[in-house]
Amino acid sequence: xxxxxxxxxxxxxxxxxxxxxxxxxxxxxxxxxxxxxxxxxxxxxxxxxxxxxxxxxxxxxxxxxxxxxxxxxxxxxxxxxxxxxxxxxxxxxxxxxxxxxxxxxxxxxxxxxxxxxxxxxxxxxxxxxxxxxxxxxxxxxxxxxxxxxxxxxxxxxxxxxxxxxxxxxxxxxxxxxxxxxxxxxxxxxxxxxxx
Numbered sequence: 190x191x192x193x194x195x196x197x198x199x200x201x202x203x204x205x206x207x208x209x210x211x212x213x214x215x216x217x218x219x220x221x222x223x224x225x226x227x228x229x230x231x232x233x234x235x236x237x238x239x240x241x242x243x244x245x246x247x248x249x250x251x252x253x254x255x256x257x258x259x260x261x262x263x264x265x266x267x268x269x270x271x272x273x274x275x276x277x278x279x280x281x282x283x284x285x286x287x288x289x290x291x292x293x294x295x296x297x298x299x300x301x302x303x304x305x306x307x308x309x310x311x312x313x314x315x316x317x318x319x320x321x322x323x324x325x326x327x328x329x330x331x332x333x334x335x336x337x338x339x340x341x342x343x344x345x346x347x348x349x350x351x352x353x354x355x356x357x358x359x360x361x362x363x364x365x366x367x368x369x370x371x372x373x374x375x376x377x378x379x380x381x382x383x384x
Contacts, residue, residue, distance in 0.1 A: 215306050216297045222277050227319045228269040237265055242314055246290045249273055255295060263298040268323050270304055272297035
């Protein structure tokens with residue numbers, strides 16, 4: 190039996206031929222049609238919705254290299270930075286006139302460490318949009334979803350509204366009690382028998 194040198198649960202179940210270390214060379218856009226994108230949403234059927242560095246929408250096709258066994262190191266989720274190749278056979282002039290979504294293929298998936306290396310090595314690209322999306326994420330805290338207008342949509346039900354109303358009335362009651370009696374430490378003596 191093979192000795193478990195990598196450690197962890199079920200690590201012996203992974204074929205040794207698939208544990209090849211990933212090369213550390215950072216792939217950057219060199220040819221025409223290669224652009225940087227950020228995944229917004231992963232849809233079914235090997236498709237992902239993405240945006241480029243200018244905020245234009247893209248439909249990214251996830252190639253077989255990034256699915257199945259290759260998904261382990263190339264997981265594509267929201268806010269994942271990608272190198273994509275635009276489909277050159279599409280008429281880009283018609284697409285830009287209609288503000289239609291352009292199709293592209295995913296060429297590279299950048300990890301968290303690759304993001305910092307990419308920012309430092311590629312000059313002339315405005316990474317501001319990608320960094321803002323990383324900071325705020327797709328969903329805000331507490332289940333609030335921020336849309337493009339900057340307003341928040343809060344999902345609640347009657348039980349949450351009742352709880353918030355009860356907490357508000359409790360706060361009002363406490364403030365009125367403190368306001369009437371004046372100083373809580375009080376210079377006055379309180380006789381328990383009077384109560």
